[in-house]
Amino acid sequence: MNDSTAKKLEKSDPASSSGRGWIERRAFSDLTLTLNIARQDLKELPPGRVPDEWLKTFEKRLARHEQLLESIQEVQRTRLELHLITQIALSLTNTLDQDEILKLIVDSLKQMVDFDAAGIFVVSDDGQSVEGEYLTGYETCDIGIIRQKLGQGLMGWAMNQMAPLTVTDVRRDPRYIEARSETRSELVVPMFTGGKVIGCFNLESDTVGAFFEKDTKHLQTFASHAAVAIERTRLHREILQKQKIDEELALARRMQRDLLPxxxxxxxxxxxxxxxxxxxxxxxxxxxxxxxxxxxxxxxxxxxxxxxxxxxxxxxxxxxxxxxxxxxxxxxxxxxxxxxxxxxxxxxxxxxxxxxxxxxxxxxxxxxxxxxxxxxxxxxxxxxxxxxxxxxxxxxxxxxxxxxxxxxxxxxxxxxxxxxxxxxxxxxxxxxxxxxxxxxxxxxxxxxxxxxxxxxxxxxxxxxxxxxxxxxxxxxxxxxxxxx
Amino acid sequence: MKLKSRTEGDIVILEVKGKVMGGPDAAVFQEAIKAEIGKGIKKFIFDLGGVDWMNSSGLGILIGGLTTIRNIEGELKLANVTDKIQSLFMITKLVTIFDSHETVENALNSFN
CATH class of the missing domain: 3.60.40.10 (PPM-type phosphatase domain)
Incomplete structure (x- = not known):
């Protein structure tokens, strides 16, 4: 991303007052208008004699303003999250090392959602072997069981279905395989590029119902950025491997030439x-x-x-x-x-x-x-x-x-x-x-x-x-x- | 390369078609022969009439087939050997090793 786009993002940051959008300005002036009209009406009415009809209309108008403010809050929250995701996605372009990328992804997730343990896994084309992983919060757990979670548990399910999965209480889900005894709720998001699943990340919380369906929407957007970053590291590795093979073949060619007169x-x-x-x-x-x-x-x-x-x-x-x-x-x-x-x-x-x-x-x-x-x-x-x-x-x-x-x-x-x-x-x-x-x-x-x-x-x-x-x-x- | 097999009594006729050029073809060919040997077959005819093209690795496949069949004291006859393959046999002197017949019929009759 170049400087000018970054500046635009900064401007659109709802946290800065100068960047406040037209919806917010409109809502503010509408509310001011309602209040001014009410003040005017109240002045003209005899004291202590506010008609029921007037009160009803006033309440209705306030309820509409309330609704509008709620949706404005939602828009602001989405904007904040997307802004965060974009910033994180940008940071993922800084390295071509897969291990570093995986750690960075998990660290970034912490900025978006609260969790007690998290793992990210990159799987082979056939889904049979793990080509990369980064875990946090599983320090006392058996790695064999974590792998089992990946193949058969909630993670296996989410990757098969190519869809995110939120489980409010893992104790009530028969698909759940336990690696951490403290875990109560879990969220899995598969990562794919070009219609092919390349892995998933999984978040576990010690609290029941820690994750919500609405979290998954942003995490899916983030997962697509993460998948691209992981895919870039894979392509980079392939280029390096090909370079190595080419160098070895060139050496073999020179050696074979020495075997000829x-x-x-x-x-x-x-x-x-x-x-x-x-x-x-x-x-x-x-x-x-x-x-x-x-x-x-x-x-x-x-x-x-x-x-x-x-x-x-x-x-x-x-x-x-x-x-x-x-x-x-x-x-x-x-x-x-x-x-x-x-x-x-x-x-x-x-x-x-x-x-x-x-x-x-x-x-x-x-x-x-x-x-x-x-x-x-x-x-x-x-x-x-x-x-x-x-x-x-x-x-x-x-x-x-x-x-x-x-x-x-x-x-x-x-x-x-x-x-x-x-x-x-x-x-x-x-x-x-x-x-x-x-x-x-x-x-x-x-x-x-x-x-x-x-x-x-x-x-x-x-x-x-x-x-x-x-x-x-x-x-x-x-x-x-x-x-x- | 495409392979099709049929049985005439205790003889298996393996029809070879297309380009025979080593690589994955070699394993496919060996597997086909071994599958027949597994059924107790000892007499083979390779019908090469449908072979469009054969390189040196393709010749290697035929030699590999012959060796596998000889190892179980079986017999191999070739049928419908094209001019191009015949000239490869002449150059490599394989003509002295392979028992070639003009038709599958002749090859069948040559078994005692």
Whole structure:
């Protein structure tokens, strides 16, 4: 609320004489008029001879003035209460801490109604658990019973009915659950925002009939302010939680980037480049260059089923297992068998990985490989023809004891080996059409003389122009190996 | 994903329809199989004719189903495998694991 509104409120405060309203002024002048007329009449009448008719009329007029004054008092009381509520509602905007808000609400209630004990409760969406509470006057009571009051007692009833409840004598109400033996009367007001109950507050008094139906009207207005203030603290907490998750995901992304190669290794005869583009903060694609000896380079392109954080966990395990096995085993088939069994032991059968693993002899130009259920790499020959390196064995991690066979292929001068994950070929445009292997091959063919890094750049550019503004549905990994 | 099951003798035919893509689908699929196993069923046919789309997590669901059925020494046949799923089976080499049949009729007849 701004300053000018606050000033208006101050002006309208009925406690200040300058702000007295027209109703009050009118009532005052009417009463003065009545009295002046009476005085005039009395002067004109002979002493001791006031007619009955005149007295009756005078009494009637006085009764009307009395009525008017009563309603003026009621208006003034309402104005005072609303003024108080507005002031309190203003103070509720000063903090975003739920515990502080709850305490402030209960303290504010004390300014409006007298009570001996009070509690305010914020409940979860399903109403089953308490997400926040503040109690006063229940110091010697069992918290378990207070919770019971919330679920089944008068509070449970008021929240179910979404209506306030005044009980004049709790001893006569079968719904009442006793937490304080001194309590005689109780008032419950549910709080809701957007048609959804978020909790309630409850006031208890040691006096019978301490609360009146007319109290509830103002308390309901106050409850709607209180509910908004509580809802604000919840939204604030959610924003903070989301910020924390975002920060953790950004950290996970940096850590995962460290698990992927920073640069491609350099060899005289081979020009190598690779890239990984995750569709979310972290992903399940993995590619790697593993320098086994000075001339033998292990190459991996793999894809964990699924994406996001769950896939990223498996990706990290796969990398660790594969690197350890690659350095300690001679044959590709045994490396893959061991990694398969390791993944099978570590995950449920519906989690699997597809991988291409090969060892490139960078001097002889021989690639020994096995494809474990992965999209087969394309060996594009200088003359434009191509071969698919699809032999190997079952995808990894689903079936124990899977066997893998390794194959050899010679990579000649000006041949290009294209390795990829299905995120590249299955990238869809708005019409749902996939980029496809043919397009992948064509882009490589058209840019074959530009070198591996430039081919990857062209591929990404073309895939992105295919998908348009559509967000990537899956991680993309590309690796190009060219022989010179 | 939508699932509908019917029984032919001691064989349960599970009709799979729509997009099969992991997440909550996986649990629904497993529950459906386990419910049948609970009734003493050991022979299953997954009718995949109504599957519009399946990603790698969807394949995982099929593998999970196969593993559950194998664990009770049951048998699984696939029927009406679409071209798209067949090509996924080829790439992943799952073609060697799944016993696929062109029609539900053929799959039914393949049980001894």
């Amino acid at each position: 920073e640069n491609a290794p350099k060899y005289n005869r081979f020009d190598i480049a690779g890239i990984n583009v995750p569709s979310e903060a972290v992903g399940g694609d993995y590619y790697d260059y593993i320098p086994l000896t000075s001339k033998d380079l292990g190459i991996v392109v793999s894809d964990v089923a699924g994406k996001g954080v769950p896939a990223a966990f498996i990706m990290a395990s796969l990398r660790a297992a594969l690197r350890i096995e690659a350095f300690s085993r001679y044959t590709i088939s045994s490396v893959l068998s061991r990694v398969n069994d390791f993944l099978h032991e570590s995950t449920k059968p519906d989690i699997f990985v597809t991988a291409f693993y090969g060892v490139l002899d960078t001097e002889e130009g021989i690639l020994t490989y096995a494809d474990a259920g992965h999209n087969p790499p394309i060996l594009l020959r200088e003359d434009g023809s191509y071969e698919l390196l699809s032999e190997g064995g079952m995808l990894l991690g689903a079936f124990p004891g899977a066997l893998y066979h390794e194959y050899r292929v010679s990579i000649e001068t000006n041949d290009t080996l294209i390795l990829y994950t299905d995120g590249a070929t299955e990238a869809e445009n708005a019409a749902g059409e996939q980029f496809g292997v043919d397009n992948l091959l064509n882009v490589c063919r058209n840019n074959v003389r530009k070198g591996s890094s430039a081919i990857i750049e062209e591929l990404l550019k073309t895939i992105r122009s295919h998908t348009g503004s559509t967000q990537l549905q899956d991680d993309i990994t590309l690796m190009i190996i060219q022989c010179h």
